[in-house]
Amino acid sequence: MAEVTLKDVRKIYPGGVEAVKGITFDVPDGHFCVLVGPSGCGKSTLLRMIAGVETISSGEIRIGERVVNDIEPSERDIAMVFQNYALYPHMRVYDNMAYGLRNRKMDKAEIDRRVRDAARILEIEPLLDRKPRALSGGQRQRVAMGRAIVRSPKAFLFDEPLSNLDAKLRVSMRVEIRKLQKTFGTTSVYVTHDQLEAMTLADMLVVMNAGRVEQIGAPLAVYEKPATTFVATFIGAPAMNLLTMSGAEPALLLGNGSIPSEGAIIGIRPEDLALAPPGAPADGGIALPLTVVAVERVGPESFVYGTLDRGDSIIVRLPGTHAPAPGERAVAVASRAKLHVFSADGGRRL
Amino acid sequence: MVENRPFGNILPHLILWIGIAIVAFPVYLAFVGSTHEPTIIANGQMPLLPGPHLVENYYRTLFIGTSGTTREPVYTMLLNSFVMAMAIACGKIFISILSAYAIVYFKFPLRMTAFWVIFITLMLPVEVRIYPTYKIAADLNLLDTYAGLTLPLVASATATLLFRQFFMTVPDELVEASRIDGAGPFRFFFDTLLPLARTNMAALFVILFIYGWNQYLWPLLITTRDDMQTIVIGIKKMIVTSDALTEWQIVMATAMLAMLPPVLVVIAMQKLFVRGLVETEK
Ligand SMILES: Nc1ncnc2c1ncn2[C@@H]1O[C@H](COP(=O)(O)OP(=O)(O)OP(=O)(O)O)[C@@H](O)[C@H]1O
Numbered sequence: 001m002a003e004v005t006l007k008d009v010r011k012i013y014p015g016g017v018e019a020v021k022g023i024t025f026d027v028p029d030g031h032f033c034v035l036v037g038p039s040g041c042g043k044s045t046l047l048r049m050i051a052g053v054e055t056i057s058s059g060e061i062r063i064g065e066r067v068v069n070d071i072e073p074s075e076r077d078i079a080m081v082f083q084n085y086a087l088y089p090h091m092r093v094y095d096n097m098a099y100g101l102r103n104r105k106m107d108k109a110e111i112d113r114r115v116r117d118a119a120r121i122l123e124i125e126p127l128l129d130r131k132p133r134a135l136s137g138g139q140r141q142r143v144a145m146g147r148a149i150v151r152s153p154k155a156f157l158f159d160e161p162l163s164n165l166d167a168k169l170r171v172s173m174r175v176e177i178r179k180l181q182k183t184f185g186t187t188s189v190y191v192t193h194d195q196l197e198a199m200t201l202a203d204m205l206v207v208m209n210a211g212r213v214e215q216i217g218a219p220l221a222v223y224e225k226p227a228t229t230f231v232a233t234f235i236g237a238p239a240m241n242l243l244t245m246s247g248a249e250p251a252l253l254l255g256n257g258s259i260p261s262e263g264a265i266i267g268i269r270p271e272d273l274a275l276a277p278p279g280a281p282a283d284g285g286i287a288l289p290l291t292v293v294a295v296e297r298v299g300p301e302s303f304v305y306g307t308l309d310r311g312d313s314i315i316v317r318l319p320g321t322h323a324p325a326p327g328e329r330a331v332a333v334a335s336r337a338k339l340h341v342f343s344a345d346g347g348r349r350l
Numbered sequence: 351m352v353e354n355r356p357f358g359n360i361l362p363h364l365i366l367w368i369g370i371a372i373v374a375f376p377v378y379l380a381f382v383g384s385t386h387e388p389t390i391i392a393n394g395q396m397p398l399l400p401g402p403h404l405v406e407n408y409y410r411t412l413f414i415g416t417s418g419t420t421r422e423p424v425y426t427m428l429l430n431s432f433v434m435a436m437a438i439a440c441g442k443i444f445i446s447i448l449s450a451y452a453i454v455y456f457k458f459p460l461r462m463t464a465f466w467v468i469f470i471t472l473m474l475p476v477e478v479r480i481y482p483t484y485k486i487a488a489d490l491n492l493l494d495t496y497a498g499l500t501l502p503l504v505a506s507a508t509a510t511l512l513f514r515q516f517f518m519t520v521p522d523e524l525v526e527a528s529r530i531d532g533a534g535p536f537r538f539f540f541d542t543l544l545p546l547a548r549t550n551m552a553a554l555f556v557i558l559f560i561y562g563w564n565q566y567l568w569p570l571l572i573t574t575r576d577d578m579q580t581i582v583i584g585i586k587k588m589i590v591t592s593d594a595l596t597e598w599q600i601v602m603a604t605a606m607l608a609m610l611p612p613v614l615v616v617i618a619m620q621k622l623f624v625r626g627l628v629e630t631e632k
């Protein structure tokens with residue numbers, strides 16, 4: 001049990017790539033922190049620095065009370081689950097899980113007890129004598145989890161552990177990981193670029209972009225009040241519609257005096273929009289006339305792709321399958337309360 | 351391309367059998383020759399069926415030797431060859447796996463230089479550096495010793511490169527998982543890398559054993575005493591010049607015996623050898 005604290009952590013790879021550009025945050029004891037961001041934003045690098053398999057260029061990482069910058073990974077009291085599982089191919093499942101404990105010179109009976117406990121919890125008892133080669137992807141994933149659990153570490157670190165699984169398995173493993181983490185109450189840092197995973201697992205969501213933190217918060221808070229246009233488009237699917245408006249246009253549209261004169265970016269989530277017949281009044285909200293370009297019906301909902309008369313493309317998410325046909329005209333309406341307003345450069349929420 | 355035509359297989363099989371016959375026939379003749387009296391071959395009438403002197407000839411070959419130039423019995427030659435081939439194969443594997451480990455997993459000054467120097471020695475086989483190597487071996491009093499016979503052949507760029515190539519395919523995550531599991535460099539090497547490299551080592555062992563077994567030029571230079579002779583050289587010495595009578599039955603028996611250990615090694619290692627050549631799974 002421990003909190004994980006990062007203070008202005010940076011990573012400059014030999015060769016000059018600055019992968020992590022000064023990150024500060026703090027995962028409270030027992031919390032599940034999810035690092036999410038696009039490919040190449042430095043999530044894995046950050047996680048690997050916490051694990052100790054990557055050196056820290058500057059800054060400070062603490063696990064519990066200890067500064068771990070110069071401590072070997074095995075001494076940091078963490079366990080890591082890798083994307084490709086990284087099981088030892090020549091060892092049986094049992095030995096894969098026991099290996100770390102044996103290296104710590106733990107008592108044989110205690111090792112056996114821990115391995116069997118973990119195997120029971122993960123329901124992999126029948127697999128203990130197999131080699132990883134003879135396991136399915138999901139089973140390997142469980143073994144990797146088992147290897148983490150047996151150490152009863154201060155923190156679990158996960159690097160996209162589910163991304164090699166098929167969609168269905170991913171959902172059930174997601175639920176299971178969450179359940180396990182709650183059972184053990186172990187502080188966890190979880191890297192993913194799947195925002196559904198991020199939203200469902202996190203107590204605390206850290207959205208990263210290009211080596212920096214864009215926003216930290218509870219998943220729903222981040223969804224409801226994205227701090228930047230990057231977060232706004234990254235969290236939520238389909239992505240939030242952004243309309244860049246210059247000069248006095250946004251102020252007029254919103255009837256709001258606090259909009260700076262150089263303009264603003266207005267964000268509207270597809271699910272906050274509704275379609276009305278052409279010419280419908282705004283009714284205290286905003287109304288955007290559009291021409292329907294395409295419609296996708298996925299069953300419980302439909303996505304309507306349109307082009308606004310002002311030129312932008314827009315996506316509207318409608319419940320059910322009832323939607324206008326391509327080529328038809330319509331008006332997208334939204335209430336003012338649902339609008340997100342960002343500074344013209346997208347870097348700040350107004 | 352997998353086709354299944356009942357008669358389409360005949361031609362490939364025919365070609366295979368012709369190939370096998372071409373390779374196997376001389377071996378068969380050698381075997382036949384080793385079972386007859388010396389006079390029969392010397393008369394130039396090579397029979398096609400084995401004769402009655404098999405046990406007698408092989409007994410003489412192994413424990414007595416020819417009455418002419420090489421008086422050593424062939425079993426000492428076999429022993430010398432075996433020691434040499436084993437030492438070369440094991441030594442090469444030992445040294446090259448360690449150097450590859452250092453080059454792939456450790457950062458030290460001049461690492462790439464070391465790598466390139468090893469790489470360049472590919473262009474310097476024993477034959478090219480034979481004089482200086484002989485000089486060094488002689489100065490170190492290594493003539494007529496097993497050390498002299500094997501050490502100069504032990505350094506191997508090829509094996510180092512092969513192991514380097516193999517180590518580079520081992521996922522980084524495995525190294526990291528090992529570190530997190532508290533395995534230092536030694537443990538990682540013995541617990542993870544060696545078991546993974548097992549099939550590659552077996553394949554390499556087969557190749558290197560045969561390489562060592564077939565050495566001719568270097569043993570010829572470095573050994574002078576009869577009891578340090580290897581079997582490849584022994585055969586050569588048995589075939590004497592025209593005035594004396596070559597004891598062909600002994601020569602043939604020696605040739606058969608010389609072929610045996612490499613064949614046994616290949617058979618013993620066959621499974622691992624093939625896996626080492628084709629396996630991709632990590
Ligand atoms: N060993 C390395 N040497 C140099 N640059 C590196 C190294 N590893 C990663 N990088 C660079 O650092 C940046 C961040 O990489 P990182 O692996 O942390 O991204 P990520 O957020 O995990 O991406 P993904 O979602 O694709 O896994 C990338 O631009 C990458 O090219």
Ligand SMILES: [Mg+2]
Pocket residue numbers: 043044045
């Ligand atoms: Mg990554």
